[in-house]
Amino acid sequence: LTSGLESAWSKLRGVDVLTKENIAEPMRDIRRALLEADVSLPVVRRFVQAVSEQAVGVGLIRGVKPDQQLVKIVHDELVKLMGGEVSELVFAKTGPTVILLAGLQGVGKTTVCAKLAFYLKKLVLYIPEEIDVFPILREDPHGKSCMLVAGDVYRPAATDQLKILGEQVGVPVYAPGIDVKPAQIAKQGLEEAKKMKADVVIVDTAGRLQIDKTMMDELKEMKKVLNPTELLLVVDAMTGQEAAALVTTFNIEIGITGAILTKLDGDSRGGAALSVKEVSGKPIKLVGRGERMEDLEPFYPDRMGGRILGMGDVLTFVEKAQEVMRQEDAEDLQKKIMSAKFDFNDFLKQTRTVARMGSMSRVVGMIPGMGKVTPAQIREAEKSLKVMESMINAMTPEEREKPELLAESPARRKRVATESGKTEQQVAQLVAQLFQMRVRMKNLLGVMEGGSIPALSN
Ligand code: GDP
Ligand code: MG
Numbered sequence: 001l002t003s004g005l006e007s008a009w010s011k012l013r014g015v016d017v018l019t020k021e022n023i024a025e026p027m028r029d030i031r032r033a034l035l036e037a038d039v040s041l042p043v044v045r046r047f048v049q050a051v052s053e054q055a056v057g058v059g060l061i062r063g064v065k066p067d068q069q070l071v072k073i074v075h076d077e078l079v080k081l082m083g084g085e086v087s088e089l090v091f092a093k094t095g096p097t098v099i100l101l102a103g104l105q106g107v108g109k110t111t112v113c114a115k116l117a118f119y120l121k122k123l124v125l126y127i128p129e130e131i132d133v134f135p136i137l138r139e140d141p142h143g144k145s146c147m148l149v150a151g152d153v154y155r156p157a158a159t160d161q162l163k164i165l166g167e168q169v170g171v172p173v174y175a176p177g178i179d180v181k182p183a184q185i186a187k188q189g190l191e192e193a194k195k196m197k198a199d200v201v202i203v204d205t206a207g208r209l210q211i212d213k214t215m216m217d218e219l220k221e222m223k224k225v226l227n228p229t230e231l232l233l234v235v236d237a238m239t240g241q242e243a244a245a246l247v248t249t250f251n252i253e254i255g256i257t258g259a260i261l262t263k264l265d266g267d268s269r270g271g272a273a274l275s276v277k278e279v280s281g282k283p284i285k286l287v288g289r290g291e292r293m294e295d296l297e298p299f300y301p302d303r304m305g306g307r308i309l310g311m312g313d314v315l316t317f318v319e320k321a322q323e324v325m326r327q328e329d330a331e332d333l334q335k336k337i338m339s340a341k342f343d344f345n346d347f348l349k350q351t352r353t354v355a356r357m358g359s360m361s362r363v364v365g366m367i368p369g370m371g372k373v374t375p376a377q378i379r380e381a382e383k384s385l386k387v388m389e390s391m392i393n394a395m396t397p398e399e400r401e402k403p404e405l406l407a408e409s410p411a412r413r414k415r416v417a418t419e420s421g422k423t424e425q426q427v428a429q430l431v432a433q434l435f436q437m438r439v440r441m442k443n444l445l446g447v448m449e450g451g452s453i454p455a456l457s458n
Contacts, residue, residue, distance in 0.1 A: 012067035017059040020052070023070065027052055030074065038240030038271030043081070043278050051077050075305050081274055082301035087258060087283035092229045096193045097144075097200045100186075100226055101260075102219050102250060103234035105207035108262035108288055110158060112234050113204045114165035115288065115296035117146035120200055121171070144199035149189030150175035151182045151222065152206040162204055169293055172196070182206070183221040190226060203228075211246075216253050223254060231256045232285065235272065237264045243272035244279035251282050261299065262288035273304055342438050344392050344400035387422060391430050394419035406431045 015022050027048055034044045054073045058066050091097045099116065101109045121143040148166050150173060152158035159175045166173035174189040186203055193201040203226065208215045223231060233250045235243040247259045259276055264287050276284050284299040392400065394416045399405050406412050406427070413427045420427075 012070060015066055018055045018057065018066045018070060020056050023052060023055050026070065034271075034274070037274065039274045040241050040244065040271075040279065043275050046278075047077060047081060078274070078305035079301045081278055082299075082304055083277040083283045084301055086298050086300055087285050088298070089285055090229055090257070091144075091200075096147075096190070096198050097230070098190065098226050098228040099200060099202045099230045099232060100205070100219075100222060100228040101203065101232055101234055102205055102254070102256070103207055104211070104236075104246070105209050107207065107234045107236040108260075109207060109234045110152070110161050110165065110204050111291065112260055112262065112286075112288060112296065113148050113162060113202045114169050114171070115293050116202055116286070117148060117166070117171040117200075118169040118293040119286075119296050120144040120146055121169075145197070146171045146200045146202060147189070147193045147196060147198040148173045149185060149193075149201060149203040151185050151189075151203050153178040153180065153182055153185070154206045158204070158206070165293075172198075182218055183225050186222045187225045211249060211253075219254050228257075230258065230285075232258050232260050233282075234260045234262060235276075237261050237270075237272045237287075238266055240271040241275060244275035247276050247280040247282055251280055256282060258283045258285040260284070260286045260288065260296075265289040265295070270304075273299075342434070343403055344395060344434060347434055347437070348389065348392050348400075387426065388430055390420045391416055391422055391427055403431055403434050407435070 012018070012022065012026055030051070031044055031048050034047065035041070039047075051070075051074055054077075055070050058069050058073075089099075101112060103109050148162055148171055150159045150162045152162075156178055159178060163173045163175060174185075174192050176185055176188060180188075182205065189203065190201055203222065205219060205222065206215070231254070233247055233256050235246055237243065239246070243259075243261065247256070250256050259280075259282055261272055261276070261284050264273070273284065273287070276282070286296055287299045289295045289297065395406070399412060399416070406416070410424070413431065414424050416422075417424045417427045
């Protein structure tokens with residue numbers, strides 16, 4: 001999908017205004033890219049029409065070129081298609097929250113049970129009020145205690161699998177055995193959870209290779225017994241369009257609250273993520289991006305939109321950055337970027353702004369080239385922010401304003417390294433990064449094409 005869309009943009013470089021004629025070819029490319037990504041035809045048609053309507057007549061606005069504005073229009077329309085906002089999990093006001101999982105065989109239900117428990121009791125990012133303190137990960141005092149219920153009684157292995165996973169994430173598993181009916185297990189499991197005062201009960205169910213009446217009846221019965229807060233259909237992203245159809249069918253048959261899209265890490269073509277909301281009316285709430293327990297995260301339509309466009313979420317990133325930065329700061333920064341004066345003081349301000357922008361994990365995910373983010377990576381990112389800061393603190397005011405000084409002088413880099421207790425290589429990396437950022441930001445704002453990164457002298 002990505003490469004198809006990228007070629008679509010290149011055809012518009014240098015046009016003054018978007019017209020029906022000059023967007024025709026990019027629109028065909030977009031259409032083809034979406035179809036190749038296995039998005040259903042009616043959805044593609046509506047999408048292309050919506051984008052075309054907004055695009056025609058768009059010219060240069062405040063220094064942003066028409067082709068870049070088309071990227072923005074497509075991006076926003078993609079986000080809208082995927083439901084716009086993040087669709088949060090709902091929790092019960094009183095008593096345990098019950099999450100019932102449904103889905104075909106092998107889609108990842110049992111794995112999701114454990115991942116979800118891990119996610120709910122997980123570490124959260126704590127963002128201190130003070131501007132100078134970086135966010136840290138710590139156990140969420142409001143983290144939820146969970147219990148898993150083994151409702152798949154058709155294969156003994158399924159129960160064992162859940163028990164093993166439960167142990168791995170440190171969550172109790174209620175598994176009375178495979179001679180008990182699923183609805184009965186659900187009922188007992190819920191009672192058990194109430195006794196244990198668990199915040200959330202996650203109920204695993206059996207899947208089938210295809211939708212059949214027994215499965216639906218069983219789910220309906222479990223739903224009746226449990227009165228779940230969330231009934232989530234787990235679907236495999238690899239199934240493309242089929243995923244949207246499944247969500248629709250399950251919703252009509254048993255009434256669901258949303259979907260979990262798994263295996264987004266595979267070479268799925270993304271069509272599932274794009275179509276589910278539009279086709280079924282139900283949101284994707286979470287996505288699975290791998291087999292490890294930490295590979296479950298909320299579904300962010302904006303991030304996904306950016307990823308589909310093959311540029312990380314640069315637009316959202318810029319918008320968010322501007323929201324958080326004071327207005328004059330933003331204008332000042334823009335001026336500096338335009339005149340290639342973006343320096344280490346701005347770098348510092350920028351990284352602090354980034355740190356304050358809310359969940360670090362979201363922000364890291366928005367940075368182009370960083371797709372999948374795990375808690376470990378977030379911790380890494382935070383550490384590296386701290387490392388950067390200590391090096392910048394060891395620079396003289398002059399060096400901060402003129403990073404060229406550091407690029408040109410190994411002696412200066414060595415001094416900064418010694419004073420900050422980092423290696424010369426780390427300092428060199430930071431300097432290189434600043435110049436890379438200048439180039440990237442310039443391109444982003446469309447002020448100048450290209451630009452160069454100086455080689456550091458030795
Ligand atoms: P169930 O039959 O629906 O309960 O599916 P399972 O939870 O047993 O998962 C089936 C297989 O898919 C297992 O090997 C999982 O490790 C794998 N799996 C589940 N979710 C993901 C995912 O997000 N990415 C990848 N790559 N594999 C996954
Ligand atoms: Mg299973």
